[in-house]
Amino acid sequence: MKVYRYIVILGLLSLFIIPAKAQFNTDRITAIGRNALYFEDYILSIQYFNQVIRLKPYLAEPYFYRAIAKIQLEDYQGALRDCNAAIERNPFSPGCYYARGYIYRQLNQWEEAEKDYTEALHFSPENRTYMLLRADTRAQMKQYDAALEDIEHMLRREPQAASVWTEKGQICIYKKDTLSALAAFEKAAQYDKANPAVWSALGVTNLMLGHEEDAYVQLTQAINLGSKWAGDYINRGLLHYRRHNYRGALSDYDQAVKLAPREADTYYNRGVMRQEVGDYNRALEDFNTAIELDPERTEMRYQRGLVEMQLKQWKAVEEDMKALIERYPYFLPAYYMAAQAKSKQGNETAAYRYRDKARQLEERKDQIQAQQAAQPNTDLLIAEAQPQKKDHRKEFSASTAQNQTEIPDEEQKYDSQTRGTVQKRYQDVINEPHVVLSYYSKDLSLRRTNYYHPIVDQLNKSNVLPSALRFTPQEITLTADMVDFHFTEITRLSQQIDVAPSVILYFARAIEFAIVQDYTSAIDDCTRALQLATIDTDLSTIITFSRANWRYRLLEYQRAIGEQDATANMDFEIMLRDYDQVIRRQPDFVFALYNKANILCAQRDFKSAIDYYTRAIAQDIDFAEAYFNRGLTYIYIGENEKGLADLSKAGELGIYQAYNLITRFK
Numbered sequence: 001m002k003v004y005r006y007i008v009i010l011g012l013l014s015l016f017i018i019p020a021k022a023q024f025n026t027d028r029i030t031a032i033g034r035n036a037l038y039f040e041d042y043i044l045s046i047q048y049f050n051q052v053i054r055l056k057p058y059l060a061e062p063y064f065y066r067a068i069a070k071i072q073l074e075d076y077q078g079a080l081r082d083c084n085a086a087i088e089r090n091p092f093s094p095g096c097y098y099a100r101g102y103i104y105r106q107l108n109q110w111e112e113a114e115k116d117y118t119e120a121l122h123f124s125p126e127n128r129t130y131m132l133l134r135a136d137t138r139a140q141m142k143q144y145d146a147a148l149e150d151i152e153h154m155l156r157r158e159p160q161a162a163s164v165w166t167e168k169g170q171i172c173i174y175k176k177d178t179l180s181a182l183a184a185f186e187k188a189a190q191y192d193k194a195n196p197a198v199w200s201a202l203g204v205t206n207l208m209l210g211h212e213e214d215a216y217v218q219l220t221q222a223i224n225l226g227s228k229w230a231g232d233y234i235n236r237g238l239l240h241y242r243r244h245n246y247r248g249a250l251s252d253y254d255q256a257v258k259l260a261p262r263e264a265d266t267y268y269n270r271g272v273m274r275q276e277v278g279d280y281n282r283a284l285e286d287f288n289t290a291i292e293l294d295p296e297r298t299e300m301r302y303q304r305g306l307v308e309m310q311l312k313q314w315k316a317v318e319e320d321m322k323a324l325i326e327r328y329p330y331f332l333p334a335y336y337m338a339a340q341a342k343s344k345q346g347n348e349t350a351a352y353r354y355r356d357k358a359r360q361l362e363e364r365k366d367q368i369q370a371q372q373a374a375q376p377n378t379d380l381l382i383a384e385a386q387p388q389k390k391d392h393r394k395e396f397s398a399s400t401a402q403n404q405t406e407i408p409d410e411e412q413k414y415d416s417q418t419r420g421t422v423q424k425r426y427q428d429v430i431n432e433p434h435v436v437l438s439y440y441s442k443d444l445s446l447r448r449t450n451y452y453h454p455i456v457d458q459l460n461k462s463n464v465l466p467s468a469l470r471f472t473p474q475e476i477t478l479t480a481d482m483v484d485f486h487f488t489e490i491t492r493l494s495q496q497i498d499v500a501p502s503v504i505l506y507f508a509r510a511i512e513f514a515i516v517q518d519y520t521s522a523i524d525d526c527t528r529a530l531q532l533a534t535i536d537t538d539l540s541t542i543i544t545f546s547r548a549n550w551r552y553r554l555l556e557y558q559r560a561i562g563e564q565d566a567t568a569n570m571d572f573e574i575m576l577r578d579y580d581q582v583i584r585r586q587p588d589f590v591f592a593l594y595n596k597a598n599i600l601c602a603q604r605d606f607k608s609a610i611d612y613y614t615r616a617i618a619q620d621i622d623f624a625e626a627y628f629n630r631g632l633t634y635i636y637i638g639e640n641e642k643g644l645a646d647l648s649k650a651g652e653l654g655i656y657q658a659y660n661l662i663t664r665f666k
Contacts, residue, residue: 025055026052026055026056026059029048029051029052029055030048030049030052030061030062030065032048033045033048033049033052033062033065034065037065037068037069040072042069042070042072042073043069043073043446043651043654043656044446045065045066045069046066046069046070046651046652046654047446047448047654049062049063049065049066049069050066050448050652050653053066058089059089060085060086060087060088060089060090060093060096061086061090063082063083063085063086063089064082064083064086064093064095064096064099066082066652067079067080067082067083067086067096067099067100067103068099070082070648070651070652071099071102071103073651073656073659073662074106074659074662074663075648075651075652075658075659075662076103076106076107077644077645077648077662078645078648078649078651078652079099079103080100080103080104080107081648083096083099083100083103084100087100092123093123094119094120094121094122094123094124094127094130095120097116097117097119097120097123098116098117098120098129098130098133100116101113101114101115101116101117101120101133101134101137102133104116105133105137105140110137110140110141111141113137114134114137114138114141117130117131117133117134117137118134121134126157128154128158128161128163128164131150131153131154132150132154132163132164132167134150135147135148135150135151135154135167135171136167136170136171138150139170139171139174142174144171144174144175147171148168148171151164151167151168151171155168160191161191162187162188162189162191162192162195162198163188163192165184165185165187165188165191166184166185166188166197166198166201168184169181169182169183169184169185169188169201169205170201172184173205178205178208178209179209181205182202182205182206182209185198185201185202185205186202188201189202194225195225196221196222196223196225196226196227196229196232197222197227197229199218199219199221199222199225199227200218200219200222200227200229200231200232202214202218203215203216203217203218203219203221203222203232203235203236204219204231204235204382204383206218207219207235207238207239207382208382212239212242215235215239216236216239219232219235219236219239220236223236228259229259230255230256230257230259230260230263230266230383231256231383232383233252233253233255233256233259234252234253234256234265234266234269234381234382234383235382235383236252237249237250237251237252237253237256237269237270237273238269238382240252241272241273241276246273246276246277249273250270250273250274250277253266253269253270253273254270256269256270257270262293263293264289264290264291264293264294264297264300265290265381265383267286267287267289267290267293268286268287268290268297268300268303268381269381270286271283271284271285271286271287271290271303271304271307272303274286275303275306275307275310280307280310280311281311283307284304284307284308284311287300287303287304287307288304291304298323298324298326298327298328298376299324299327299328299376299377299378301320301321301323301324302320302324302331302333302334302376302378303378304320305317305320305321305324305334305337306337308320309337309340309341312344314341314342314344314345315341315345317337317338317340317341318338318341318342318345321334321335321337321338321341322338324376325338327376328374328375328376330361330368330374330375331375331376332358332361332362335354335355335357335358335361336354336355336358338354339351339352339354339355339358342354431598431601431628431629431632432473432625432628432629432655433473433474433598434473434549434552434553434594434595434598435451435471435472435473435591435594435595435625436471436472436473436475436546436549436550436553437456437469437470437471437472437511437542437545437546437549438469438470438472438475438511438514438515439467439468439469439470439511439515440472440475440476440478440515441470441471441472441474441475441476442472442474442475442476444472444473444474444654446654446656447624447625447653447654447655448622448624448653448654449620449622449623449624449625449653449654450620450622450623451470451471451472452471453471453586453588453589453590453591455538455541455542455586456469456471456542458538459538459539459542464504464508465504465507465508465511466489466508469511469542471591473625478515478516483516486512486515486516487516489512490509490512490513490516493505493508493509493512494509497509501528501532502532503529503530503532503533503539503540503543504529504539506525506526506528506529506532507525507526507529507539507542507543507546509525510522510523510525510526510529510543510546510547510550511546513525514546514550514553517553517557519550519551519553519554519557520554522546522547522550523547523550523551523554526543526544526546526547526550527547529543530543530544530547536585541581541582541585541586541589544578544581544582545578545579545582545589545591545592547578548574548575548578548579548582548592548595549595551571551574551575551578552575552595552598552599554571555571555572572599572603575599576596576599579592579593579595579596579599580596583596588619590616590619590620590623591616593612593613593615593616593619594612594613594616594623594625594626594629596612597609597610597611597612597613597616597626597629597630598629600612601629601633606633606636606637607637609629609630609633610630610633610634613626613627613629613630613633614630617630622653623653624649624650624653624654624655625650625655627646627647627649627650627653627655628646628647628650628655628658630646631643631644631645631646631647631649631650631658631661632647632661634646635665640665643665644662644665647661647662647665648662
């Protein structure tokens with residue numbers, strides 16, 4: 001595993017004392033959970049800490065570790081609740097305040113973050129990391145003098161600490177004291193010559209001061225030291241451009257695009273460069289991408305308009321200039337370009353109006369300048385100093401949790417879909433499916449849902465079916481051999497039914513039909529079985545539940561292939577009646593409540609769906625799928641706070657896909 005360069009957090013979790021009287025089993029489970037954190041199995045680690053919390057809810061430690069896992073998954077609201085719980089149980093742990101301070105920073109709640117870092121320093125006054133983060137937080141609050149007091153305090157103790165000098169330089173940048181920032185970054189470079197980020201900061205500061213020769217040397221040094229920050233290439237490309245070294249500039253911008261394919265500035269600068277050398281078509285592609293990535297940057301439309309004029313795309317020029325004028329009504333070039341575009345389209349009247357407006361503004365030029373009217377920046381863009389774009393998420397990595405110095409490479413690929421920062425793996429916004437009865441189920445060991453009901457357990461113990469039925473929201477995909485086996489079973493059961501039809505034989509064949517996805521035949525067999533049943537029994541409840549599930553599957557299939565007809569609404573009503581019948585016979589049959597909620601959600605009756613999801617959760621407080629679907633339903637109706645809370649709970653209970661949705665909806 002590769003060793004990351006990152007801020008080493010000394011003593012974060014080692015400050016958390018394990019209670020001396022803890023029983024062996026909870027200590028062991030906690031240790032396993034911490035190991036899972038180390039290997040970035042955040043979802044799995046949460047499940048271990050859940051177990052400890054169940055056994056000993058009065059312990060602070062498992063809440064704290066679970067908060068760390070949730071931070072890694074960017075579930076900040078869930079992590080905040082866990083930090084609060086840990087602090088309630090142990091108000092003397094600096095690590096908890098530190099973690100909660102980080103969460104508040106991510107939520108832009110700077111005052112709360114500053115208070116927590118101060119509290120952490122109360123218990124651990126010599127911790128450099130706590131003070132660095134408090135200084136940075138104070139700077140974000142524009143309390144620059146207080147931030148510099150923290151920095152100077154640290155420098156008196158550690159005058160050769162490059163990271164502290166770097167932080168001082170950044171605070172000076174915030175204060176717009178560029179000369180002091182330059183001096184601080186020079187000190188940082190003196191004590192940490194091999195750090196590309198320090199040379200990057202020096203380079204961009206000299207660029208801001210107009211010291212282009214120094215900036216060029218320092219940016220090149222950062223790149224030679226292996227900088228992977230696109231801003232270094234953007235800024236050196238700008239210096240190449242000013243030296244009329246267009247080949248060098250384009251090479252740097254190409255590298256910047258590779259390193260930051262989602263950054264608008266990289267495409268914008270390369271577009272300007274391509275425009276400069278007459279490569280208008282590719283320049284237009286870059287400007288289109290830049291504006292798509294950052295549509296609020298209206299000024300980019302000016303450069304795109306210049307390229308569109310070269311390509312004689314007059315309508316496009318007009319649209320870009322109209323957008324530019326709306327944002328910057330005193331920007332004269334936009335009026336002249338719009339007038340030319342209108343003239344080229346043959347509309348001289350509109351062209352005259354644009355020129356006349358420009359003339360009027362020209363006459364008021366002195367007054368407009370006195371008003372300091374906003375003007376777009378149409379030059380090449382300078383990338384901000386790299387230290388300003390800190391990501392402290394690694395402070396909460398598993399290696400920090402265990403005081404390790406080696407951590408897994410964040411970019412490595414995992415065999416398991418549940419390892420690492422799963423919130424970055426795209427998840428479709430779609431409800432968890434029905435919970436059905438089947439012989440087959442995917443491994444759902446991470447989920448805390450109780451896939452059990454006593455009447456199904458009794459049926460399995462009777463051994464009247466060839467295999468045990470199990471509740472599952474996810475069946476496995478059958479192999480060709482398995483399909484052949486189930487078709488053979490259908491033939492065997494059909495022969496028995498011809499001789500002596502019975503409720504159990506029809507239901508057994510219905511299961512086989514459903515497994516091979518012949519849902520029409522499965523529904524028919526369920527109906528025949530129920531007709532043979534003279535009284536309501538537990539078996540008839542199971543059959544009714546299954547018939548509703550398979551009818552829903554049939555409707556899903558028909559909808560997918562475009563064959564759903566006018567009877568669909570009637571089928572929905574039949575399904576709802578079946579679920580109601582199950583609920584009436586077995587009020588604690590939680591999966592009937594849940595599946596009915598799914599149908600109500602599909603019918604866009606969101607309020608009723610939420611009511612049924614809530615009833616299902618009341619029966620099983622660990623019903624992961626119900627939390628997940630209720631969370632999405634809340635979001636559908638605009639109640640994002642409730643929705644995110646439910647998604648957080650679903651993630652905590654094992655549905656790792658919830659974390660991607662949390663990062664997107666928050």
